[in-house]
Amino acid sequence: MRIACRRLVLPEQVLSDVVIDLDDAGVVTAWQQDSPGRPADLTVGLAVPAFANTHSHAFHRRLRGRTHAGGGDFWRWREVMYREAAAMDPDRLRAVAAAVYAEMVAAGYSAVGEFHYLHHRPDGLPYDDHAMEIALAEAAEAAGIRLTLLDTLYLRGGFGRPLEGAQQRFTDGSVCGWLRRWHSLRETLAASHPDVTLGAAIHSVRAVSAQDLGDAVAGLPANVPLHVHLSEQTQENEDCLAATGLTPTALLARAGALTERTTVVHATHLTDEDVATLGAARVSVSMCPTTEADLGDGLGRAADLQRAGARLVVGSDQHVVIDPFDELRRLEGGARLASHRRGVLSPAALWRAGGTDGHASVSSQSSRAQALRVGHPLDLAILNAQSARTVGSEPHELVLSAAADDVIGTVVRGTYRESANLRARAVAAYLVTETSHV
Incomplete structure (x- = not known):
């Protein structure tokens, strides 16, 4: 297959009349620019590298537009979220995830990291054959998105606190139990859904x-993406200091959990020492600005983390909206x-955060990828550059003026998917879950 782009926006440059050749698997075999009018199977106007959503809880989409009237804080919101978690079964999870993932592809995402802890039945007993995880894999396949399943370790309800309520279905009882299930899941996915990348997550300290x-990190293969919620709330920091004498960042560092394969999520409340530690470890930091604003978490230290050496990436977390441009x-x-100044993160830095660095965060390869590279799958988001939002914008600054509704279609591994159809499918799939309100 051959795809022609009249303009292709890469982080550092804008190319004209780019022609890209692909093999049957959607992998780039060759590309060249300045080739106007060269025959192609698909010709598009303006394209950008597709985005990676590095932090998703698919079932949280059920909370959109339903938790605002009562006010409160993160901890009050969490109780509502736990009620939704308790109602999930494989069929409902598959339906809501299919809707969420279709909405993501329609918005220009081609990959998602699903931070997944709904492992077992509400009473904590296991499903047969990894039913919840397979439901997510099937939903991703139906939507056409590349899934990294971040299977999550969750063992206690807080510092010195047992598991309660909905948390019972999150746990495998021990690190050994989690690792046994993780390795069994790896074999199952390899046989049934080989395109799914199995990563790992530590829910939080x-x-x-x-x-x-330490035992969890030691029990995982070295190339597996490892994600962890970090310092989203000041209470977590205070409790960690009281229990261990360390900040959550320092505790993770002592356990050997902070390396280039690690992505810390939120990282909102950090000390200067924490920032230096994360930067020196070259971790990725997944910030989820729409969620962090919705929950009143606070402003993270994006510029400080970038200067220290960390890589910034984004996620939509609880899916207040699904829009990489908004994030x-x-x-x-x-x-x-x-x-109190403008242009702190350049447009090029934002394109990298949404694209190449985001994809590295959910990949088994920790090194920074190129946006267009021979031997790699082709993922593109096709934009309407003549909408009321985008008309007149410089192409490289569209990251600051476009919106998800400006995405006409998304190419995932060489296959083009029209956004209008995906949005209609998302609505239909989500309505399947509308049997009750929170």
């Missing part, structure tokens, strides 16, 4: 003890509000 952190614009907007 409040859900996993210091000793178990990236808020990432830069938060940095502006914190520093």
